[in-house]
Amino acid sequence: MGIALQLLFTGLGIGSIYALVALGFVLIYRATNVVNFAQGDFAMLGAFSMVVLCIDLELPYWLGILITLVAMLLFGALFNLAVYYPLRNRGFQPVIISTIGASILLENGVLAAYGPRPQTLPGFFSSQGFSVGPIFFDSQYLLILGVTTVMVTLQYLFFERTLLGKKMQATSQDKEMASLLGIPVATMIMLTFIYSSALGGLAGILVAPILFVSVGMGSSIALKAFAASIIGGFGDVTGAIVGGLALGVVETFGAAYISVPYKDAFAFIVLVVFLLFRPQGLFGEKVAEKA
Amino acid sequence: MSGIVSSEAHKPPTEHRTGQGRGLLMVFTAAMTVVAPLLLPITAYYLNLLMQASTYTVAVLGLTIVLGYTGQINLAQAAFFGLGAYSVALGTVSFGLPFWPALFAGVVIASVAGAVLGLTSLRLGGHYLAMVTISFQQILTLVLTNWTSFTRGPDGIPGIARPIVFGFSFADNGTYLALCVGVLWVVGFCVGRLKHSKLGRAMQALRDNELAAGVVGVDTYRTKVIAFTLCALLGGLGGGLFAGGFTYISPDQFGFAESVVFLTMALLGGARSPFGAALGTALLILLPEWLRFLKVTYLAVYGGAVILLMVFMPEGIWGFLETLRERLWPPAVLPVGRVAPLPLTTQVAREDDSTILEVNQLSKHFGGLKAVDEVELSVRRNTVHALVGPNGSGKTTLLNVLSGIYKPTNGRLFFDGRAVTRLLPHERAGRGIGRTFQNVRLFTTMSVLENIIVGAERPGNEVAVGSTGVEHYALAALDFVRLAELRKQTVQSLSYGHRRLVEIARALAGSPKLLLLDEPGAGLNTVEKSELVQLLKRLKGHGLTILVIDHDMSLVEQVADHITVLNFGRRIADGPPAEVLRNPEVVAAYLGK
Amino acid sequence: MITCRIVLTGMLSMLTCFGRAAEPLKIGMVASLTGPAAESGLYQTQGAKLAAEEVNKTGGVLGRPIELIIEDDQTTNPGSVLAFSKLAGDKDVSAFIGPIHSTQVHAMAPDIQRVGKPMMIGGLDPQLTHMGNPWLFRCRPNDTYSARVIADYGVNTLRKKKWAIVHSTDAYGASGMKNLVEVLKRTGVEPVLIQGYTNNSQDLTPVALAVKQSGADVMGTYITFETDLAILARQLRQLGVNIAWVGSPGMVVTTALRLAGPALYGSYCVSDFAADSSPAAKEFAGKYEAAYKTAPDNFGAWTYDAVHVLALAIDNAKSLEPQKIREAILSVKGYPGAEGTYNFDQNGDGLRGYNIVKNDNGKIVFIKHIEFND
Numbered sequence A: 001m002g003i004a005l006q007l008l009f010t011g012l013g014i015g016s017i018y019a020l021v022a023l024g025f026v027l028i029y030r031a032t033n034v035v036n037f038a039q040g041d042f043a044m045l046g047a048f049s050m051v052v053l054c055i056d057l058e059l060p061y062w063l064g065i066l067i068t069l070v071a072m073l074l075f076g077a078l079f080n081l082a083v084y085y086p087l088r089n090r091g092f093q094p095v096i097i098s099t100i101g102a103s104i105l106l107e108n109g110v111l112a113a114y115g116p117r118p119q120t121l122p123g124f125f126s127s128q129g130f131s132v133g134p135i136f137f138d139s140q141y142l143l144i145l146g147v148t149t150v151m152v153t154l155q156y157l158f159f160e161r162t163l164l165g166k167k168m169q170a171t172s173q174d175k176e177m178a179s180l181l182g183i184p185v186a187t188m189i190m191l192t193f194i195y196s197s198a199l200g201g202l203a204g205i206l207v208a209p210i211l212f213v214s215v216g217m218g219s220s221i222a223l224k225a226f227a228a229s230i231i232g233g234f235g236d237v238t239g240a241i242v243g244g245l246a247l248g249v250v251e252t253f254g255a256a257y258i259s260v261p262y263k264d265a266f267a268f269i270v271l272v273v274f275l276l277f278r279p280q281g282l283f284g285e286k287v288a289e290k291a
Numbered sequence B: 001m002s003g004i005v006s007s008e009a010h011k012p013p014t015e016h017r018t019g020q021g022r023g024l025l026m027v028f029t030a031a032m033t034v035v036a037p038l039l040l041p042i043t044a045y046y047l048n049l050l051m052q053a054s055t056y057t058v059a060v061l062g063l064t065i066v067l068g069y070t071g072q073i074n075l076a077q078a079a080f081f082g083l084g085a086y087s088v089a090l091g092t093v094s095f096g097l098p099f100w101p102a103l104f105a106g107v108v109i110a111s112v113a114g115a116v117l118g119l120t121s122l123r124l125g126g127h128y129l130a131m132v133t134i135s136f137q138q139i140l141t142l143v144l145t146n147w148t149s150f151t152r153g154p155d156g157i158p159g160i161a162r163p164i165v166f167g168f169s170f171a172d173n174g175t176y177l178a179l180c181v182g183v184l185w186v187v188g189f190c191v192g193r194l195k196h197s198k199l200g201r202a203m204q205a206l207r208d209n210e211l212a213a214g215v216v217g218v219d220t221y222r223t224k225v226i227a228f229t230l231c232a233l234l235g236g237l238g239g240g241l242f243a244g245g246f247t248y249i250s251p252d253q254f255g256f257a258e259s260v261v262f263l264t265m266a267l268l269g270g271a272r273s274p275f276g277a278a279l280g281t282a283l284l285i286l287l288p289e290w291l292r293f294l295k296v297t298y299l300a301v302y303g304g305a306v307i308l309l310m311v312f313m314p315e316g317i318w319g320f321l322e323t324l325r326e327r328l329w330p331p332a333v334l335p336v337g338r339v340a341p342l343p344l345t346t347q348v349a350r351e352d353d354s355t356i357l358e359v360n361q362l363s364k365h366f367g368g369l370k371a372v373d374e375v376e377l378s379v380r381r382n383t384v385h386a387l388v389g390p391n392g393s394g395k396t397t398l399l400n401v402l403s404g405i406y407k408p409t410n411g412r413l414f415f416d417g418r419a420v421t422r423l424l425p426h427e428r429a430g431r432g433i434g435r436t437f438q439n440v441r442l443f444t445t446m447s448v449l450e451n452i453i454v455g456a457e458r459p460g461n462e463v464a465v466g467s468t469g470v471e472h473y474a475l476a477a478l479d480f481v482r483l484a485e486l487r488k489q490t491v492q493s494l495s496y497g498h499r500r501l502v503e504i505a506r507a508l509a510g511s512p513k514l515l516l517l518d519e520p521g522a523g524l525n526t527v528e529k530s531e532l533v534q535l536l537k538r539l540k541g542h543g544l545t546i547l548v549i550d551h552d553m554s555l556v557e558q559v560a561d562h563i564t565v566l567n568f569g570r571r572i573a574d575g576p577p578a579e580v581l582r583n584p585e586v587v588a589a590y591l592g593k
Numbered sequence C: 001m002i003t004c005r006i007v008l009t010g011m012l013s014m015l016t017c018f019g020r021a022a023e024p025l026k027i028g029m030v031a032s033l034t035g036p037a038a039e040s041g042l043y044q045t046q047g048a049k050l051a052a053e054e055v056n057k058t059g060g061v062l063g064r065p066i067e068l069i070i071e072d073d074q075t076t077n078p079g080s081v082l083a084f085s086k087l088a089g090d091k092d093v094s095a096f097i098g099p100i101h102s103t104q105v106h107a108m109a110p111d112i113q114r115v116g117k118p119m120m121i122g123g124l125d126p127q128l129t130h131m132g133n134p135w136l137f138r139c140r141p142n143d144t145y146s147a148r149v150i151a152d153y154g155v156n157t158l159r160k161k162k163w164a165i166v167h168s169t170d171a172y173g174a175s176g177m178k179n180l181v182e183v184l185k186r187t188g189v190e191p192v193l194i195q196g197y198t199n200n201s202q203d204l205t206p207v208a209l210a211v212k213q214s215g216a217d218v219m220g221t222y223i224t225f226e227t228d229l230a231i232l233a234r235q236l237r238q239l240g241v242n243i244a245w246v247g248s249p250g251m252v253v254t255t256a257l258r259l260a261g262p263a264l265y266g267s268y269c270v271s272d273f274a275a276d277s278s279p280a281a282k283e284f285a286g287k288y289e290a291a292y293k294t295a296p297d298n299f300g301a302w303t304y305d306a307v308h309v310l311a312l313a314i315d316n317a318k319s320l321e322p323q324k325i326r327e328a329i330l331s332v333k334g335y336p337g338a339e340g341t342y343n344f345d346q347n348g349d350g351l352r353g354y355n356i357v358k359n360d361n362g363k364i365v366f367i368k369h370i371e372f373n374d
Helices: A002-032 A039-056 A061-087 A092-114 A139-161 A163-173 A175-180 A185-211 A217-233 A237-257 A263-277 B013-039 B044-069 B077-093 B099-122 B126-146 B173-195 B198-208 B210-216 B220-246 B256-269 B274-294 B298-312 B316-328 B395-403 B425-431 B448-456 B466-480 B496-509 B526-541 B553-559 B577-581 B584-591 C002-021 C038-057 C077-088 C102-115 C143-157 C171-186 C205-214 C226-238 C254-264 C279-292 C298-317 C322-330
Strands: A129-132 A135-138 B355-366 B369-380 B384-388 B410-415 B433-436 B514-518 B545-549 B562-567 B570-575 C025-031 C066-072 C093-097 C119-121 C136-138 C163-168 C193-197 C218-222 C244-247 C268-271 C333-336 C341-343 C353-360 C363-371
Touching: A002 A039, A002 A135, A002 A139, A002 A163, A002 A185, A002 A217, A002 A237, A002 C205, A039 A061, A039 A092, A039 A185, A039 A217, A061 A092, A061 A185, A061 B298, A092 A217, A092 B256, A092 B298, A129 A139, A135 A139, A139 A163, A139 A185, A139 A237, A163 A175, A163 A185, A175 A185, A185 A217, A185 C226, A217 A237, A217 A263, A217 B126, A237 A263, A237 C205, A263 B099, A263 B126, B013 B173, B044 B077, B044 B173, B044 B198, B044 B220, B044 B256, B044 B274, B044 C077, B044 C102, B077 B099, B077 B126, B077 B220, B077 B256, B099 B126, B099 B220, B126 B256, B173 B198, B173 B220, B173 B274, B198 B210, B198 B220, B198 B448, B210 B220, B210 B425, B210 B448, B220 C077, B256 B274, B256 B298, B256 B316, B274 B298, B274 B316, B355 B395, B355 B545, B369 B384, B369 B395, B369 B410, B369 B545, B369 B562, B384 B395, B384 B553, B395 B425, B395 B433, B395 B514, B395 B545, B425 B433, B433 B496, B448 B466, B448 B496, B466 B496, B496 B514, B496 B526, B526 B545, B526 B553, B545 B553, B553 B577, B562 B577, B562 B584, B570 B577, B570 B584, C025 C038, C025 C077, C025 C298, C038 C066, C038 C279, C038 C298, C066 C077, C066 C298, C077 C093, C077 C102, C093 C298, C093 C322, C102 C119, C102 C136, C102 C171, C119 C298, C143 C171, C143 C218, C143 C244, C143 C268, C143 C353, C143 C363, C163 C171, C163 C205, C171 C193, C171 C218, C193 C205, C205 C226, C226 C254, C279 C298, C298 C322, C298 C333
Parallel strands: B369 B570, B384 B545, B384 B562, B433 B514, B514 B545, C025 C066, C025 C093, C093 C119, C119 C136, C163 C193, C163 C218, C218 C244, C244 C268
Antiparallel strands: A129 A135, B355 B369, B355 B410, B562 B570, C268 C353, C333 C341, C353 C363
């Protein structure tokens, strides 16, 4: 029993990492109908930025976070302009490839600039966590779960209760219509990229103390986060969260009770099952093409 | 050499000779490249490089088929490559098979895997299909690494045998390279020919406009499965040759990263052409070698280059060159000799006015919205039947149900005496239902004539038989709408009015028993509209049964024998024009109460 | 004056002869400059360069300076093959230094056999020196020895009999595990847990739990990446697992210590390189640190030794003929290298022992050296 609970907690912990990254995927997908293969690398950039600021330059933690988030906002804008915007009318294939290229560029650029050695970032809390009975609650995982909940709530409030949020929703649902209604579509998309990039950076900052900071840290999460967003229901924010958490739990239990080396396979098997039998995911809606 | 066995009478003699000349040049080049490794003293470095390049190109040619021709993303090509490689490796090392049977087994296994993957495309497309391929890739990598008892796990398999043919062994790298290059040329040639075959046209139609392709008679599902199977087949073939070439494989070579490499090679060179595949592969294998001096930064440069390519050269380098060529030397407006007239009248006797289409209590609901509500409709042969109604009355929805694009919520359809309620779009095309769309849906990357040939190739078209017959028939259809000299033009270069006519010709080429026209007059100016009316009258004069939707009452008045009026999804009037147009309910619906 | 001119011309012609003799002696090195192993590749090239400089300062080999030509293998198999063929294409390259990944060495093996010149390798797969390829010479002790040392220390010194084996599923981890299981079985010990995991797992709780559940009192590990190592160490401690730990060489590299911190305190590691294990090792450590400002590890140590052994062998052979160099390498006995004392056997294995080191509150302390003679 204790084991199952421990696995559950850890599963939720790692799942919340997937969820955070999946949030970023889903937002960009909803706005642009494009899957961003470089989403995981946003997290990597955020993490490296923290390493440079807080470890190398020894700035205080809070300052490092602030600067990193601002930098990621700017980076999101740059990413949009360089990678998505020129290709926005060309269908999804060129954009997917372009984002793959961006991923390669980012990973190897950081590698060239910083070197291949993995780095570490101290956790937010000085204590690693605490035990309740046989279960250990890792403080950083708790933090991630907490932050994810807060982000999701804030995001919900933003998209549903503010005018800007509703405009962004409208853009993601029907670009043409939104444009006809006077919503500046390009600006909305830019905002989406900026926010999604900052979200990715935040995920990286949170995740770094657990996974350590290395050039490939983002892409290993990204694929699973992508799978999670499909399982949850692509295009739906709740789905991304639920999908991410579910995936983390399934994976962890699968590893413990079935096979550890095949852990990564579970995520994809679940995904395939969903794709075959319920492609709209847990919460998504079917969309029919207009003839 | 060109795939369309053209009616020689129409092809100017110089065109024919250039085709032959090009063919000879290619055969000569092929022979030279196969023989070169045997005769020239190539260093081991270049032998290895070329072996990698040629086997990779075979795999990338698979992507040319599934991505370039058919427009489906496949991120599992490294998995198929791996299946082929492991079959050869395990076959020769663990099972003691000779090289060729092991290679054959590998190709078969890979093809089966590809077919299975293709089967999943029934419900999925775009990103979802991409994710299925990624999942397959990841799972296979894990299996190759962890099923140690069978695959030898991460240590890999050394000592893979080279093929032996009649006692002659390919142990020398030079001879093996010659073999690889030879296979590459054969595969490249086949892939090139595929583009201009019926299957190839079906694939391209599917890529350009999946919806229209189905309606025009392409079995889209089957085409996708075939595309994936062929792609996997070539992946397996490339992998098997690769294993034989390097004589050692390990599972880390066949992961997702490698699939991305294959995809990038296809896109860089140009996914739509076998030359593009070769070019892209060569560049991406050579580039890291040339960029060795950059040492650490070259991969970053590579990533940046990919982005730039996508932005500035999305069709890849070869595609860019081809577009350039088209711009500099656009296809000529070709005069055409005598064209046999389109035999539209072979269908049915003039006097037969029996019902060809019967719509019973048809409903189509979208959730709470009743787009079509218990509509009854009868279309008689040899008539022009118009379906009219204000915007949003459900006309297009009804037409989409008739085409098979939507499944009806209730009701039944009978065509030519048989129930068609459950048939898929391409099956309805096979029965003789032809259709045009409100927003013209042509296959934009194919020429005008090729578009129409796709229409002529619909299943069950007894009139156009054989490749020559099909082309003749297509030309006749194009000639019917008086645009025969535009046959080599790209669709993009046509005016909107001409595109509409081409779409009608495409439908006519399927020798339809019933032609469904969705707002054929939309977007046309007055002159074009009157030309359209003339065309409709000619069609009617040839005895073709037409169901036309339009707003423009003057157009409808001129051609319709019978009008059905819809409003809010319900039928509010049905009868000859004179009667219907004076119906007060109809007038009120159009003008508002 | 004419006499002067004759003497001058004579001297010039003699000088040109000597000039040709001072032409560099090329040694080709296949190293991972890019790809996942780029970090270790850097250390390896540094070690080799340090050795080459030293050799050249003392007159070079056969009177000629060594020139190290390095080609990037991109950490892939085809990359290694291409890097090797590029180097081998230059007829003046007399010998090679290869990578540490056994799969990459396997990939190059057929070509190496064809070219017929010696290559010093760092791969640990025992098969590499037992597959009939006469041109591979190993400058690190292969995995049969690491397994035997782990087992020997754990069973005989620490006196623990309930073994849990945790290993990465890649070639390195799988090979290590296989050897360790075999060695343990030979001493009559059946492991209570054999647990593999895939590289770059973000979470190793299932593994840590499995170790805890198994009731093991000692853990033997073959872990490839420091990130996985640190995550495992941390999670083990969080779950209260503090059993004895004897791990594979990666556990004491600087990065591992930095990432894992206190979680690795008290653990033991078998390491082919330990600075305090011998005077030669200490000397090397000092020189490396002076040159590169960081402490060396086994990556730099073995290539350093490889270059020196090659230089020694070629000098002893007094010729560049591959067969003669081969025989000279095999005759190297008692050479004190940074990794240990080299006694090449007929298979081409130069080292047959490992050091036991302990992580004593962050400091790496040398415990002892265990050597086998077979």
